[in-house]
Amino acid sequence: MQITVSVNGDAYTQEVEPRLLLIHFLRDELRLTGSHWGCDTSNCGACVVWLDETPVKSCTVLAAMVDGHRVRTVEGLESGGRLDPVQEGFARCHGLQCGFCTPGMMLTARWLLDHNPDPSADEIREALSGQVCRCTGYENIVRSVLWAAKNDIAERPSGGDLDATAEADSGVRQ
Amino acid sequence: MQVPAQVEYERATSVAHALALLTRYGPEARILAGGHSLIPMMKLRLAQPETLIDINGLSELSYVTVAEGTLRIGALTRHAQLLDSAVAGGHFAILHDAEKVIADPIVRNWGTIGGSLCQADPSEDLSAAFAALKATMVICHPGGTRTVPAREFFTGPYETVVAPAELLTEIRIPVRAGGGSAYEKVGRRVGDWPVGAAGAALWLAGDTVSDAGIGLTAVGAKHFAAAEAEEFLCGAPASEESFARAGEIAAEHCTPSSDQRGPAEYKQHLAKELTVRALRRALHRARAGDA
Numbered sequence: 001m002q003i004t005v006s007v008n009g010d011a012y013t014q015e016v017e018p019r020l021l022l023i024h025f026l027r028d029e030l031r032l033t034g035s036h037w038g039c040d041t042s043n044c045g046a047c048v049v050w051l052d053e054t055p056v057k058s059c060t061v062l063a064a065m066v067d068g069h070r071v072r073t074v075e076g077l078e079s080g081g082r083l084d085p086v087q088e089g090f091a092r093c094h095g096l097q098c099g100f101c102t103p104g105m106m107l108t109a110r111w112l113l114d115h116n117p118d119p120s121a122d123e124i125r126e127a128l129s130g131q132v133c134r135c136t137g138y139e140n141i142v143r144s145v146l147w148a149a150k151n152d153i154a155e156r157p158s159g160g161d162l163d164a165t166a167e168a169d170s171g172v173r174q
Numbered sequence: 175m176q177v178p179a180q181v182e183y184e185r186a187t188s189v190a191h192a193l194a195l196l197t198r199y200g201p202e203a204r205i206l207a208g209g210h211s212l213i214p215m216m217k218l219r220l221a222q223p224e225t226l227i228d229i230n231g232l233s234e235l236s237y238v239t240v241a242e243g244t245l246r247i248g249a250l251t252r253h254a255q256l257l258d259s260a261v262a263g264g265h266f267a268i269l270h271d272a273e274k275v276i277a278d279p280i281v282r283n284w285g286t287i288g289g290s291l292c293q294a295d296p297s298e299d300l301s302a303a304f305a306a307l308k309a310t311m312v313i314c315h316p317g318g319t320r321t322v323p324a325r326e327f328f329t330g331p332y333e334t335v336v337a338p339a340e341l342l343t344e345i346r347i348p349v350r351a352g353g354g355s356a357y358e359k360v361g362r363r364v365g366d367w368p369v370g371a372a373g374a375a376l377w378l379a380g381d382t383v384s385d386a387g388i389g390l391t392a393v394g395a396k397h398f399a400a401a402e403a404e405e406f407l408c409g410a411p412a413s414e415e416s417f418a419r420a421g422e423i424a425a426e427h428c429t430p431s432s433d434q435r436g437p438a439e440y441k442q443h444l445a446k447e448l449t450v451r452a453l454r455r456a457l458h459r460a461r462a463g464d465a
Binding site: 045057126 | 176213216217230278279280283
C-alpha cells in the first residue's frame with residue numbers, strides 16, 4: 001500500500017507493507033535513525049516520536065496508521081541550525097550517557113514543556129515515567145528538562161518569571 | 175525482532191463503513207484502534223488477523239460527555255483523554271484513579287478505552303472500574319445497535335460478546351447524585367498490570383449504603399465484580415465494620431491463580447484489603463461531595 005506522511009515537515013510518499021511498524025519505516029525506509037528501536041514491546045520509550053501533536057511509541061504503531069498525518073522525530077527538534085532548548089539542556093546538564101534513550105526523552109520533554117512550561121521535578125518524572133534510561137541517568141535528565149524550562153521561559157517575549165525558575169531549580173533532587 | 179505476520183489493511187471512514195468491512199472480511203478481520211493491545215499480540219503471533227480495519231479516523235467515536243443523566247465515553251477515546259476529562263473525573267473519581275495507574279503516559283496517549291475493553295485481559299483495570307459503576311456497553315451491528323451490561327460483556331479471558339460483524343462504540347454510565355467512587359491497585363512496579371485491584375462506588379441515604387458497586391480485576395472475580403459483597407452492603411450502615419465484612423465476602427468469591435505476579439493467597443488477601451480501601455475512599459468522597 002502507498003502512504004504519504006509528513007515527517008519533520010517533509011512529505012514522503014512510499015510503498016509499504018501494512019505490517020511495517022512506524023519505527024522501522026522511519027529508520028529503514030527514510031533513514032531517519034535518530035529514533036531508536038529498543039524493547040519492541042512499548043515499555044522502554046526509546047522509539048517515542050510525535051504523531052501529529054502527541055508522543056507515541058512508534059514500535060507499537062503501524063506505518064499505515066500515519067498515512068496523511070504528521071510525524072516529528074528528534075531530527076525535527078532543531079530549527080534553522082539552532083538546537084531546541086531541550087537539546088541544549090541535555091548537552092549542558094549531561095542528560096545523556098550512552099544516548100540510547102535520549103531521542104525519546106527529548107521528544108516527550110518538548111511535549112511536556114509545550115503543555116506545562118514550568119513543570120516541577122515531580123511532573124517531569126511523571127511525564128517521562130514511560131521511558132527507561134538503562135544508564136539510570138534520571139537525575140541529570142530531570143535537570144536537563146528543568147534547564148530547558150528555564151530557558152524556554154527566558155526566550156519568551158514576555159520575559160521570564162524569576163521566582164518560578166528559582167523554584168524549578170530548588171526542585172532538583174541532589 | 176518482533177514483527178507481525180502479513181496482514182491486509184483497510185481504513186474505515188465511518189461506523190457504517192467499518193461494519194461493512196467487518197461483514198466483508200469475516201471473522202478473521204480485527205478492528206485496529208490504538209493498537210496497543212493488538213499490535214503486541216500480533217508481534218507475538220498470539221493474534222494473526224487476516225485483515226486490519228483501522229478505525230482511528232472515526233473521530234465521531236472519540237468523546238466524553240454527559241447528556242440526559244448519562245456519562246458517555248466514545249470507544250475510540252484515548253486513555254489520556256479520559257484522564258484529562260474533568261466531566262469524567264467530576265462525576266466518577268474512580269475513572270481518574272484507574273487511568274492514572276494504567277500503563278504509562280505515552281501508552282495512554284494512544285491506547286483507547288474501547289480497545290482495552292475488547293482485549294478483555296483478565297487483569298484490565300477499566301473492566302473493574304466499569305463493573306463497579308455498572309456501566310453499559312453499546313455495540314453496533316449492521317442492523318442497528320444493542321446494549322450489554324458491563325458485567326455481561328466479558329465471556330472469558332480475551333473474549334467478549336462482541337461478534338465478528340459488530341463494533342463496540344460507546345460506554346454509558348448512569349449519573350446519580352449522592353455517590354462516591356474510588357479505585358485501588360497494587361502492582362509490582364509503576365505502570366504494570368495489577369497484582370490485584372478493586373474499584374468501589376457507593377451511594378448513601380444518610381449513614382446507610384443505598385447502593386454499592388464493587389469491581390475486581392486480576393483476582394479471578396466472576397464478571398470483574400463482587401456481587402455478593404454488594405448485596406451485603408446494600409442497606410447496611412456505611413461503616414468500617416460493614417466494609418471489612420464486604421471485603422471478606424468479596425475475597426471468598428474470588429478464585430485467583432498463582433503466577434509471576436504473585437501467589438493466589440496473596441491475591442485473595444489483596445481482593446479483601448483493596449475492596450475495603452476502595453470502599454473507605456469512596457465513602458469519604460461521597461460525604462465530601464467529591465463523587
